[in-house]
Amino acid sequence: DTGVSQNPRHKITKRGQNVTFRCDPISEHNRLYWYRQTLGQGPEFLTYFQNEAQLEKSRLLSDRFSAERPKGSFSTLEIQRTEQGDSAMYLCASSLGQFEAFFGQGTRLTVV
């Protein structure tokens, strides 16, 4: 296992389209996080899974965003009816218990 893997690395989509991103965490890690990062800013929390259960979701997160982690393995983040303001880097991270999180390389979304 070489770390957290995210696909695709880049996504360009037209406004109003739906997009889905995938994250494969480190295999033994039970916790998985999604963050969003815009240029010049720190990562902003979106949602958190412990195994397959989604335990926390940011109140800032629009209903257009949904995430799943079936069987507690990989996770998907879907954005429906994309808007230009959704353009950002979407980061996935995983951890074992409450130790440090390991991040993937991110998916850069551009909405045109």
Add this chain to the structure above:
Amino acid sequence: AQTVTQSQPEMSVQEAETVTLSCTYDTSESDYYLFWYKQPPSRQMILVIRQEAYKQQNATENRFSVNFQKAAKSFSLKISDSQLGDAAMYFCAYRSASTGNQFYFGTGTSLTVIP
């Protein structure tokens, strides 16, 4: 919610010199973890160093060390013998030991290493 503040948007250091990056945080909890992450341009975020709040001893990892002042809620990162590869964005992060459901990040410090 906890807040993490990095008051230095940009810093620069001469190669082989020492630089200190500042971080303060606000929390009412007594047990938590603090982290410094490094994010090189167009590269993934990697952990530099971790500090448990219950430990009085400051963490050290090779050329990287922290100055953890719990009462002052301060957590600075010292980079000794700076190298060109240290150039990156550095983020300070906080995580509760009790809830631990998310990491709270600062806005980052962009470090430039001058040859």
